[in-house]
Amino acid sequence: MKKIIRQLTTIKYLKFKQIYFRIFYFVRARFRGTIGFKYPGFSNVQVSQLSFERSIHSYNAFENKSFTFLNLSKKFDHKIDWNYSQYGKLWTYNLTYFDYLNQENIEREEALHLIYDFIEQEENLQDAVESFPISLRGINWIKFLTANSINDDNINQILYKHYNILLDNIEYHLLGNHLLENGFSLLFGAYYFQDEQFYSKAKEILKSELDEQILDDG
Numbered sequence: 001m002k003k004i005i006r007q008l009t010t011i012k013y014l015k016f017k018q019i020y021f022r023i024f025y026f027v028r029a030r031f032r033g034t035i036g037f038k039y040p041g042f043s044n045v046q047v048s049q050l051s052f053e054r055s056i057h058s059y060n061a062f063e064n065k066s067f068t069f070l071n072l073s074k075k076f077d078h079k080i081d082w083n084y085s086q087y088g089k090l091w092t093y094n095l096t097y098f099d100y101l102n103q104e105n106i107e108r109e110e111a112l113h114l115i116y117d118f119i120e121q122e123e124n125l126q127d128a129v130e131s132f133p134i135s136l137r138g139i140n141w142i143k144f145l146t147a148n149s150i151n152d153d154n155i156n157q158i159l160y161k162h163y164n165i166l167l168d169n170i171e172y173h174l175l176g177n178h179l180l181e182n183g184f185s186l187l188f189g190a191y192y193f194q195d196e197q198f199y200s201k202a203k204e205i206l207k208s209e210l211d212e213q214i215l216d217d218g
Helices: 002-011 016-035 089-097 108-120 131-147 153-168 176-193 196-213
Strands: 066-069 072-075
Touching: 066 089, 089 131, 108 153, 131 153, 131 176, 153 176, 153 196, 176 196
Parallel strands: none
Antiparallel strands: 066 072
């Protein structure tokens, strides 16, 4: 009984949009599971190099094949387990954000090796292909690729595929910072890939969320 009351108390504070998309995504996932749905791959993806002013480097989370997030470290001697879950979902999220690509002491080839390792295991990814990790990873990959003048078709194909997954799974059921991050990332993707669909959705989200989340006094 207490559990039911707690659930009802939670639900009453949700917006209609949140409830609708929770149900919609749940039903759609079950349906797609029965038909074996998979997102398509993309080839001959064209990109446009962006220009960034680098001001603040990412903190050092990767060193000597060891990743450290939330004061917990894990060293992968061979293949990286991108689904590693022993430290909880948030740690796995951080692993797949790829923020460490932009830390000051990482070598270009070492960073590329991490991306290639991730791509090789793309078919088996779990948490990494959820919308929030895709959002942060997209920004971090674009920053790294642009800063190092890298135009790699294999990387661009996966990045474009994941942006299409994000576009299909905007976090309307969560709103808040998740939805705002979806919008910012799609804006990065829109300019990097010169994609009007990404831009249109990014503009829609950011105009709405910035108005709602930033008060008149800033």
